[in-house]
Amino acid sequence: MKQLQLLSSTFLLVFLCTQTLTAQDEGGGLLDGLQIHGNFDVYGQQYNKDSIIGAPVVPQKSGINAFTNLIATKGKFTAGVRIESYLPPVQGFDVRYGNQPIGVPFRYATFKQDGLEVTAGNFYEQFGNGLILRAYEERALGIDNAFDGIRVKYSPYKGVYLKGLVGNQRYYWQKSDGIVRAFDSEFQLNELISQLETRALRISLGGSVVSKFQAGGTSSLKLPENVAGGAGRFQLNWKDFGLMGEYAYKANDPTKSNHYIYKEGQGLFMSATYSRKGFGVNISAKSIDNMEFRSDREAGLNDLFINYLPALTRQHTYNLAATLYPYATQPNGEVGIQGDLIYKIKRGSKIGGKYGTTIQINVSLINALKRDYYTSENIDTANALLDQQVYLDADPGRKGYKTNLLNIGDSVYYRDFNIEIDRKFTKHFKLKATYAFQEYNIALIQNKVSDNVVAHIGVVEGLHTFGKKHSIRWEAQTLFTDQDQGDWIFGLIEYGYSPHWIVTILNQYNYGNKVEDLRVNYPTAQVTYIQNALRMSIGYGRQRAGIFCVGGVCRNVPAANGLTVAITSSF
Amino acid sequence: MRQVFTLLAIALIASTTLQAQDGGRKIPAVEIKALNGASFNTGSIENDGNPIIISFWATWCSPCKRELNTIAEDFVDWQDETGVKLVAISIDDARNMHKVKPYVDGQSWEYEVYLDPNADFKRAMNVNNVPHTFLIDGDGNIVWQHNSYQPGDEHELYELVEKLAAGESIN
Numbered sequence: 001m002k003q004l005q006l007l008s009s010t011f012l013l014v015f016l017c018t019q020t021l022t023a024q025d026e027g028g029g030l031l032d033g034l035q036i037h038g039n040f041d042v043y044g045q046q047y048n049k050d051s052i053i054g055a056p057v058v059p060q061k062s063g064i065n066a067f068t069n070l071i072a073t074k075g076k077f078t079a080g081v082r083i084e085s086y087l088p089p090v091q092g093f094d095v096r097y098g099n100q101p102i103g104v105p106f107r108y109a110t111f112k113q114d115g116l117e118v119t120a121g122n123f124y125e126q127f128g129n130g131l132i133l134r135a136y137e138e139r140a141l142g143i144d145n146a147f148d149g150i151r152v153k154y155s156p157y158k159g160v161y162l163k164g165l166v167g168n169q170r171y172y173w174q175k176s177d178g179i180v181r182a183f184d185s186e187f188q189l190n191e192l193i194s195q196l197e198t199r200a201l202r203i204s205l206g207g208s209v210v211s212k213f214q215a216g217g218t219s220s221l222k223l224p225e226n227v228a229g230g231a232g233r234f235q236l237n238w239k240d241f242g243l244m245g246e247y248a249y250k251a252n253d254p255t256k257s258n259h260y261i262y263k264e265g266q267g268l269f270m271s272a273t274y275s276r277k278g279f280g281v282n283i284s285a286k287s288i289d290n291m292e293f294r295s296d297r298e299a300g301l302n303d304l305f306i307n308y309l310p311a312l313t314r315q316h317t318y319n320l321a322a323t324l325y326p327y328a329t330q331p332n333g334e335v336g337i338q339g340d341l342i343y344k345i346k347r348g349s350k351i352g353g354k355y356g357t358t359i360q361i362n363v364s365l366i367n368a369l370k371r372d373y374y375t376s377e378n379i380d381t382a383n384a385l386l387d388q389q390v391y392l393d394a395d396p397g398r399k400g401y402k403t404n405l406l407n408i409g410d411s412v413y414y415r416d417f418n419i420e421i422d423r424k425f426t427k428h429f430k431l432k433a434t435y436a437f438q439e440y441n442i443a444l445i446q447n448k449v450s451d452n453v454v455a456h457i458g459v460v461e462g463l464h465t466f467g468k469k470h471s472i473r474w475e476a477q478t479l480f481t482d483q484d485q486g487d488w489i490f491g492l493i494e495y496g497y498s499p500h501w502i503v504t505i506l507n508q509y510n511y512g513n514k515v516e517d518l519r520v521n522y523p524t525a526q527v528t529y530i531q532n533a534l535r536m537s538i539g540y541g542r543q544r545a546g547i548f549c550v551g552g553v554c555r556n557v558p559a560a561n562g563l564t565v566a567i568t569s570s571f
Numbered sequence: 572m573r574q575v576f577t578l579l580a581i582a583l584i585a586s587t588t589l590q591a592q593d594g595g596r597k598i599p600a601v602e603i604k605a606l607n608g609a610s611f612n613t614g615s616i617e618n619d620g621n622p623i624i625i626s627f628w629a630t631w632c633s634p635c636k637r638e639l640n641t642i643a644e645d646f647v648d649w650q651d652e653t654g655v656k657l658v659a660i661s662i663d664d665a666r667n668m669h670k671v672k673p674y675v676d677g678q679s680w681e682y683e684v685y686l687d688p689n690a691d692f693k694r695a696m697n698v699n700n701v702p703h704t705f706l707i708d709g710d711g712n713i714v715w716q717h718n719s720y721q722p723g724d725e726h727e728l729y730e731l732v733e734k735l736a737a738g739e740s741i742n
Contacts, residue, residue: 035596039697069697073599112600126689129665136664136689139699153602161602161610188609204608235608240676242607244669271669280673310666315631340670342677355644358678463637463722471722498723533703533716570697570716 031074038070038080039533039570041139045090050561053520053542056091063090065097067139076113082106092548092557093142094301096172105170106146115155122146125165127184127208130308131248131267132231132293135169141548141555143302146170147180159191169295169304176304178214178295202237212295212306220389221260227253229265229293229307242273248291248307254398255297258290258332259386261400265290267309268405278344285337286312287405289369292331302555312336313364313416318434318459319508320479320490323546325440325453327414328554333369335408338362355424364416368409371401412452415439428466434459442484455481471496480512487512502528508544526564534569596713598625599695603660604686606672611685613692616707621654622735623707624728627687627698628659630667630674635702638720642728643680649729650681653736657682662701664688704728708735715741 044064049057064087071080085102089095108121124146126134137144149167156162163184168175186206190196196203211228233246250265267288274281286309293307309329313336316322340362347356373382374395385392386400418436425431436457442448459477466472477490492506507523524541545559600614616623628635639659642649649655659682661671668688675684687693696705699718706715706728715731717724734741 037596037697039699041699069694071695071697124689124691124694130689131665134665134689186610191609202607202609237607242669242672244608269665273669273673275673275676277676277679280675280677282670282673284669308665310664312666315667317631317633340673342674344677344679360677465722468726469723473722496721496723498721499717499727502719502721528719530717530719530721533718535700535718568699568718570699570703570718 034072034074036070036072037571038068039568040066040068041568042066042566043090044565045560046563047091048561050542050559052517053522053559053561054545055559055561058091060088063088063093065090065093076111077109078112079109080107089142091560092555094172097142100173103173105144105173117153119151122148122170123151123165123167125151125163125182126308127163127182127210128206128231128233129246129269129310131246131269131291132208132229132250132307133180133182133184133210134305134308136308141302143555144170145303145305148175149180157192159188159193161186161188169306171296171299171304176295178212178304180210180212180295180306182208182210184208200239202235204235206233207231210293210306212293214295214297219260221254223254223260223297224252224262227251227293240274240276243271245270250291250293253290253293253297255292255294257292257300259383259400260389261290261386261398263290263399263401265293266405267291269310278346280342282340283338284312284340286310287335287369288329288331289333289403289405312338312366313414314338314340314362314418316418316436318457318461318475318477319492320477320488321418321434321436321438321457321459323544323548323557324479324484324488325438325442325455326547326554327364327366327416327440328445330413330444333371333403334366334413335369335405336364336366336414338364353423353425357421357423360420360422362416362418364414366412366414368411368413369403369405370407370409371403373401374399411441411444412439413441413444428464430463432459432461434461448484450483453481453483455479469498471498475506485510485513485518500530502526502530504528533571535567537564537566539564597711598707598713599692601687601692601695603692604688606675606684606686613685613695616658617711618654618656618707618709620709621656622709622732624655624657624732625696625705625707626657626659626682627662627693627696627701627703629662629701630670631663632701634720637722638702638704638725639680639682640678641722641725643678643682645725645729646681649732653732655732655736659684660687660692661685662687662690662693706731706735706741709738 046062047058067082067084069082081104083104086097087101088098106122108119108123110119124135135145135147147167147169151165153163166181168179189203209230211226213226216223216225229250231246231248235244246269248267252262252264254260254262269286271284288309294304295306296304309331311327311329313327342360345352345357375385375392376382416438420434422432438455440453442450442453457479461475464472473494475492479488488510490508494504496502504526507521509521511519513519522542522544524539526537526539528537540563543560546557547554548557598613598616600612603611605611628639663671668686702720704717705713708714731741
């Protein structure tokens with residue numbers, strides 16, 4: 001608290017100084033050219049008792065997550081802080097955020113000049129696709145694995161980009177024990193080699209090395225204290241075609257999650273695209289084995305990841321398709337392929353109609369990576385033996401299993417086939433229809449005892465505009481499945497008065513639940529006010545337990561009943 | 572509770588005090604990616620003295636796509652009448668960033684599109700959620716910003732673009 005008071009007084013002083021001094025000193029003083037900007041976000045929830053939907057009882061009866069970013073820039077210098085507060089954390093966020101009600105977990109200073117950039121303090125970073133290193137934040141999910149240390153970026157020649165960093169990672173209000181050291185290089189050949197500058201073929205190459213150190217601890221196993229990893233990548237573009245690939249490797253890294261095996265990890269991610277006006281297609285493939293890379297070998301959940309393994313599936317946006325059965329990457333092993341196509345039927349054509357019609361199709365298939373165990377055909381038995389640290393004659397190297405990245409297993413992790421058709425019928429009316437078929441390994445992803453969930457989802461969305469300011473948007477959604485919670489129906493209606501007001505009413509009903517008492521309605525109403533960068537909303541109702549995802553990473557949102565308030569702005 | 576109020580107070584004071592200086596703020600220089608994989612420095616965004624719209628979006632954000640697809644219908648007229656340029660910054664990460672070019676071409680957008688997969692530019696511009704839209708005047712100053720989108724907002728945006736193109740102040 002003292003820290004905060006000190007900080008707030010400092011900032012107030014800086015603001016006042018800026019205001020007074022810039023007015024006084026037009027000639028160019030110390031603070032001339034200093035700019036301070038930032039944003040803030042407050043999200044609060046009040047909780048009523050509601051045992052029928054399984055809402056947890058919250059003794060404090062409410063939760064608030066809030067943060068403010070302040071960034072000051074002057075010439076070659078930038079400095080910033082983020083103040084965060086959890087009083088207590090909103091349900092669904094890790095309770096460890098509540099270990100400290102308020103504080104400054106993020107602060108940094110950066111100096112930039114002539115292709116050199118040095119940052120001291122906290123920073124985020126990504127090498128290539130992130131397969132070997134990605135520190136990032138997803139505040140809505142409570143994910144933040146920022147580094148605290150030093151980073152240097154340097155561009156010695158045109159087309160050559162180098163980065164080096166060392167640091168500990170954020171672990172809620174603490175820092176990881178493990179230290180991460182990393183280096184990345186990227187070469188844009190068309191910039192680097194003048195003869196290639198005007199060629200249609202564009203080539204970029206990159207490579208990175210990452211190493212983490214963590215003391216061995218007291219385990220009876222001799223654990224490697226330094227674990228190295230690396231990745232290589234390329235991207236080619238030629239006219240309408242694009243091709244990209246990245247391969248990542250990690251040396252043996254016994255962790256809690258891989259049952260302390262001394263096996264190396266590998267990952268491969270490829271993506272090809274072709275697109276021209278009105279048509280685009282993308283095909284991607286990914287295979288990963290034992291690629292969970294964290295700065296603490298005991299860490300679980302979304303904690304202390306050094307790398308990022310993207311899920312190769314469509315990121316749905318409609319409620320029932322997005323929050324009941326969303327896929328999450330299985331870092332210990334999976335093989336997947338995805339195809340994505342968009343086609344715009346020309347406006348004015350017979351099928352396209354007066355305003356044109358857009359069709360999007362997406363297919364993704366994810367399976368297990370097949371493994372040959374040294375000890376037993378049964379995975380659970382094999383892992384239990386490893387966990388007990390039993391010495392196995394058949395596996396003297398304690399590698400656990402054998403596999404390669406092309407070894408596709410039989411077990412289905414995920415299937416998704418979806419098609420979306422979007423058409424504007426008149427100047428004031430648009431309609432969008434979506435069908436999705438999903439198969440979801442709920443036993444693996446949500447730890448529920450069940451066969452794979454097979455779901456059929458249908459969505460129709462309409463948008464009507466009236467004059468320049470008024471609009472009505474509605475959604476009707478259904479989900480049919482024989483597994484898990486059975487069938488759902490969802491309806492939403494939203495009235496918009498541009499540019500300030502949005503009123504939304506929605507309800508979802510689990511009418512097909514096998515347990516009659518659980519055939520529950522989840523009505524919610526919300527009013528939002530927007531004024532430029534400021535957005536405020538207040539809502540009341542029931543929130544269904546589900547999985548909330550941003551960018552392919554998810555958190556469980558527990559059921560809740562009550563009031564929600566959200567305020568956000570940038571300045 | 573007191574702490575939350577302190578936090579809010581700092582934020583509110585900061586936002587009210589600093590809003591006045593919005594006029595002089597330039598686009599921060601951050602290294603992001605072009606759709607063909609080349610590096611792109613956001614400090615080099617310019618439009619020969621004409622206004623610029625910068626719009627943060629993602630392939631998984633429905634209101635973002637609604638906004639950019641709606642503007643796309645009239646964008647040729649917008650360009651003819653005001654010389655405006657739209658720079659669309661996708662915050663899709665590795666999961667979706669390779670689908671951005673097919674989507675952009677598929678929708679026939681006439682925008683300059685860049686990728687910000689680790690949110691570096693988003694952070695530098697203090698964007699919390701997408702869609703978030705900025706207006707830049709002919710001198711490169713950030714003069715207006717707006718969070719979220721609902722149908723009709725494009726009319727307000729275009730009125731502001733017209734004012735900027737005519738050399739009027741919008742504050």
